[in-house]
Amino acid sequence: MSILVPLAAALLVSSAQIPLATQVQLPTGETVELAADFVAYEADKQVLIARGHCELRTGDMLLRADEVTYDEANQVATADGNVMFVGPGGMAAVADSVRVDMRSFEANLQGGLFMQKRGVTLEAMLSAKTPQELRAMGETPVILSGTRIRRTGPQSFVVDDLAFTPCECGPGEPSWRVEASSANVTLGERATLSWPVVYVRSVPVFALPWLYLPLAERRSGLLIPKPSISSLNGFALEQPVFITLGPSYDVTLTPGYFTGGGNEPHYIGYVPGDNKFVSETRHLGVQGPRLMTEFRYVPSERTRGRLTLGLLYDLRPVRDPRYPDGRYFRELAENGERTLAIAGGARGLRGEASWQHTQDLGGGWHDRIDASFVSDGFYPRDLTADILVREFQYLRSTATVHQRREDRYLGLDVSLRQDIRWGYSFFKADRVPANSLPVERGDAATTPPLSQFKGPITMQRLPGVTLALLDRPLVGRLMGGLNVEYSRLAPMPGGHGDEGIDARFDPFSEYFPAWYTPEAGGARPDAFQSDGIFNMKDREARDRVDFFPRLSTSFELGPYARVSPSLAVRQDVWVGEVSGKTWQRGYPLAGLLVDSQVATTWSGRQGTAYRHTLAPSLEVRYVPGGWGHVPSAGAAGLGRVPFVDAGDDPTPLPYDAIDAAVPLRRDGSTRGFLHAVLAVDQTLGFKRGADIREPLRLRLGQGFDLSRHAPVAGRTEETGPVLRDTFARLSASAGVLTAGGQIRFDLETRRILQLSADFNIDNGKGAALYARFDDFLTTDAAAIPLGADPLAIGPDVVRRRLDTLVGSASFEAPGLPPARREQALIAGTRLTLGFGLGVRYEAYVQPLYQDPITQESKPLTQQTIGLSYGPACDCWRIEGVLILRRDQSPEFGGINLSVAGFGSFGAGG
Template identity: 35%
Template structure:
């Protein structure tokens, strides 16, 4: 019966053995007691067995130096080296008494403390019943859960009361666990809940968590309090939340988490700051009501919201460091997230991914280090209904982008001027992937009908310069005047069609040639001016490649060296119609108005070694790629990658050079390198890296239909930017050299240490300012059985920025902290 404690105290584990579910299973109608010496001290009433005594009844096997059983009182008592096996439950005690009539079990070890019990898995009940020594039982299978108790009472309603108990929900040493949860008393209701009085978590005998009382759900679908969540950050300080889990049937559940953020104070009381302070309530609703024919959810999702009454002072929506006039409290704020997946049948699906903030600054207030990643100017929300066939795709999508650069309210007053954001309202897509057409000919087509427009109007109203930047003055008064002026964006509908064909030819078994042809036609309708236009062009190209390889050695020591040269040319000879439409998205910027004629020559080499019976691993790689712009009669960017693995050392470098574009300020457009050394395998490793960060990557600069990116645009200094190298504004849009250092060690007794540092060298061409940008330290400890983990981390960022966290993770019980 005690084994039920194991099953109830954690979620059922695959492979875990069943335990007795009734008193009759613990001790059956008949009892068989054997031993080297068997004595009936009272004939028909009391039987005593000594030396290798064994009692068998129901599913139970009890072994001890001495066992007595009273048929009248139905009490069994075992003394000396007691071993108890009840199906999947194994007990170790010095003295054990079982009273079937009173429904009680008492047990203690040689020190007078509670006896040890363990729930086994990955071993059969028959195998356990046949084991005769404590050593055999301790090593058998895997320990799913272990506990100790002095006594157990089985109530009439099926609930269990324990005295002086402690338990460990994982595969640790049965008799000497490194940690435990101790409680003065506990009540467990099968498949429902457990209430623990004065529980304490001990690690190596040291209490690390004390609570007056805890209510725990003991099944996958039981309501109850979850582990408290304690977090902290440099933005919002110490934060405490207490989740409450509520089941709403088999397919729905709800988690309510009231909490409080204690906040932090700005260095200057007269200035604004990031972060929140005040009471909050998080609500997470999850659902999966429909099941498909294979048992997988046909519909599932979650709705997660958080409301907070922010007590910090309000800020200027254009600058979070400046307080708003009068500095009232920010008041009620919040965010919401929706994730939905649904199979509609017949190949139709629906999906929604939405996240909205009550104001633009809330993202930075609640996201650690968001101030250093402000390139995320928008938070997207999308909803899609689509059909996916075996060889085609058709979908309808809506997309909303929330501007989080400024602190404007999501549902603010309409008379507050703010930058206009264009949304996808809606987009229809149809795609037929490349498929065989006739002989060697393959083809496909993509069709897209999209409408981009603000939600509440038809024009961007940016002004004649086409830029709505609240911090810049409006030069001619056209910004936000409610009228369309030349240079402004307006609601626009575009139909884009792109068919393509290709064919692959084998040239003498040596070369492979793939010529291709594509046509893109875009039709535009501008909704304010009622103007229409189009842009069309044909794109022709060819790709030729081959592979030369040789295998050195045999068997497990074989090495394969491959050389893969390739050549590709691509051209758009002429652009018809509106050569350079106003750019709204990547399709509008797909090609320049005069077309292009470009080529790319690549030579790639790799060295592979065997890894296992069928796998391979890469030992070395060398890639060199050269671009050519035939129209401008110059070479384009040169790129390369090198990788080498030499025993425990792995080194890699990437780079891009633009040596041939005239009047280009930045020739080195990309450079990164990394080296890692596993000094002691799985125990000690170090790494170092270098990266030159520029204003834009090659993937962002290269238009979607071209082979080569355009040269980097010259960096024009802002007239309002300070020229002093001591000012952070002097480094906006300037190159930054980043040096990354890291070290990690995993010690045999479970202690892990990790350290990472980033050094930045800003604007090396002019200022050459170096600083230790950030340092991060991680410390974690976990025993060899990996039952629990203690993790602490801290990060020191630029200036006085500080962030950190502490968490305790208990297997099958959750994580306490952050």
């Protein structure tokens, strides 16, 4: 419904319905009913006068006024005093007086206010007796006024001194409005405003010489421009254009341009054979034009989706994919001096794409797609200044088709990962420019000109098929279930990963000998990486079938406890697609859960009932051992090479959580275990009427590895039981406050493995304060390429495997960098101030961070400051964002505009 329909209908239809008798036919041929306290017709002047409670009705439209006059000779109608109009579609209007010339279709009004109503019936609006009663009814998503309106066509009008507020601001004085000297309006299509000005209260804040506005729920047109400025990409301006393709499809095209960030001295290199050091210039971010395309579709209530495609032509110089800021150089000779200049041309075409799709296929079948892709690994870091986003190492895309019933699940899925740790391209070869000069960087030199870099080959799930028969009664209390899964873990190109000697990809084709020690020396060349031959520890494509049946039951031990034993078997079979080898591994899995509960209830004030529960539990899981082996990596029969035993190496190489579901021996066989977790849960809840809440929950527990041989990395066996994590988790809520915390402590090493806490205070009126702190003990990143297990250190939630209750013992291999502590604090606040102003602040802090060169403590990593304004109705809010990153100049992060309930302009944001 157009926001100008009330205006046109009120002035050009209803005001023309002047009464001549109880039933009157207008010049337009319409018939109206007239009712008034007094009606007089002056025949000599051809003037009709109606006074006192005047009402004119035509079906579903009504005009009321204190007095109505119609000059038949001049065809001019006038309504004065408490003028109010009600029409179909929620149209309503009130005015002090209205004068309409029926020949020119021009109307002049005083004190006019037109409204589009919502949430109220036509019958209720027709029953309103006064303008004040009509204005207070229902919701008012559109408020509009003007001084003169002239009809120029069947659905076209010219409005002078237009002022409107297209949102639910209440029928009184809105806190904001748009004014224009004149407007050309086509009902249900568009409005073209001349010199529009946006007023907040009575203050003009934004003006344009011309503005096009769509006047329908889905109408093509320009959206709000998106300016931004940062040291990463300089000044950028994007202009979205919305194009509707019918009621269920639309496209948004967003052309834009990035001017490019500043250039900074960053890296020191030198020319081989020359002792002259040079400073490399870092060309930040991107520079050039970009076009973003977003296509949305909702063809039915069961199907919806969104596709995006972004293309950028980057004018920045091409760079080494192994270094985020690495450049190629060429040598210049000027006046006998050797200097270096940037080599190679522009980076060229880059881009991104994504697809989100959900569909209900009927019969319990559904499908879902969540996919994202970038042209090269540096693309996300080049386009965003946010520290957290820049730390992503993989992009994950998934697609599923599944049927979910009450007793079973059947699904087909595909999962793809895109490695973005380095800058390798995915649709073109990364070659060293022909005019480049090899410049050494530390211990590694750049590859000679025209050489090609080969990036990592990532394993994908192509595809996976899962059948799960949920637990169901078999005999008596005995329950049974079954899970069968087929999965193919393979790279997209070829049948193996081509990682080389150590099953790890290194951008410099280097590796560290197994169990590196300082005496063994540093990195060694890995000639087998990216050689295109399946050898050494290359990861090959594998097909696997996982078979997991289980039985369970439950019975009471009198009124004191409940016992729930279970028995399962996991059997896996693998086939190597390149080697043709087969492997199998299986083991039984027994479990026992004993739990109880003691509850105390009492009554409080105002009919409140309180309940405190104490629930101890003991869970035990046992695997006596198993049969078979998890597959190892690489080809066989290659003989010995330096630092590597490349024969039939039995060392297992798990690919995913199912491969590594239990502890493994060095030959890939299953290591038996007996695990237990003893825990006590306490809750405090209350019930007040129909309101039931649980404001406090506390869980205390202790993990045990009761195995005769406890698995410890680097040792064949260790006798006796071992304590694992001691843990406590707390969650609490009271009024506007919610909070929680968790701690895990290793009694064997006497170290805190995890400490996490968070709280949130939100009054629901625009004011909030929140924070989250995490402290983890973890394997040092520098120890991983030297052979350390990434999961060797940390809390049980990190160390434990799929079918275990606790993790293996924390272990730091001799000669490798020790464990390190990672800490992160995210804290922020948002406030709504007077006059619609809002402010938000968020800080990302790394308390232990030190500058790698100066060793200076610099914990404050990133700060985000936002200043916003929105009207009292909160139908829209515009925000400017400032980002301050460590060791960087402040950056203007752009303007965010969120829109909701914005009348005929749509909703969302």
